[in-house]
Amino acid sequence: MLTKAPIGRSPDADSGNRWAALTVALAAAATLIWVVVDAFRTTWIDLDGPAAGSTRATGESLFQNWVLPFEGLSVLLLAALVGAIVLSRQAKKTAADGPATGARAGNRTVAGAPSATGAPAPAVTEPGAPSEKEPR
């Protein structure tokens, strides 16, 4: 439904600017690979000795030098969590409030009884949402 994953070729998965995108991507790839290979031609990573990215080293540096960004990221994750809940829950509430829009759009899943709240429609600023005074 959302990804529309058929089996076989799907001609409308790519937009019309497929060849322009392919050109841009190939040009960027050629430029990046040329620059990177030219810059690090004589550079070698020494993989002998103890591992560089061990859990101990990463944890020590994370909790000694990077504590403040780490704690800031927890706040960002909380904000993202609340934002995702608000975004997906608003749509469900408006779908339950206005069953006419669900019937009109035809692809909205109205959960539960159509008028579970019984209250008149609040001022939800959804584009294309009709007022409840005018049933269609």
Add this chain to the structure above:
Amino acid sequence: MHLAYPAVLSALLFCTGLYGVLARRNAILVLMSVELMLNAVNLNLVAFDVWLSKTAEETLHSGQALTLFTITIAAAEIGIGLAIVLAVYRNRGTSDIDKLRDSAESHGTDGPDRDASTTQQAEKAEATA
């Protein structure tokens, strides 16, 4: 190991993501391509952190720490992005980014543009009536 190997691999990953962002039509596939680009950046960070921590005396392991931060931010971004795509799909019945042209400038009398704008104007009139 040559340092150019992970750098070239991450450049290829980044350009695959770039092609996906530019050419794909579905919003979820565009988000997946953005994730590819972020993972290319992660690969670069880890590879260069290994190289620099081997050569330097004192290191902050900034590549490792920033990779963890990038993974976290990518998780938050994909959560918000999927919520937005789901809301758009519920409102409009499609997540096709070629058809979401509300903020596009009108170029006169293009065929699909005019069609979309007239339907949108009709919806606005219905909403205000």
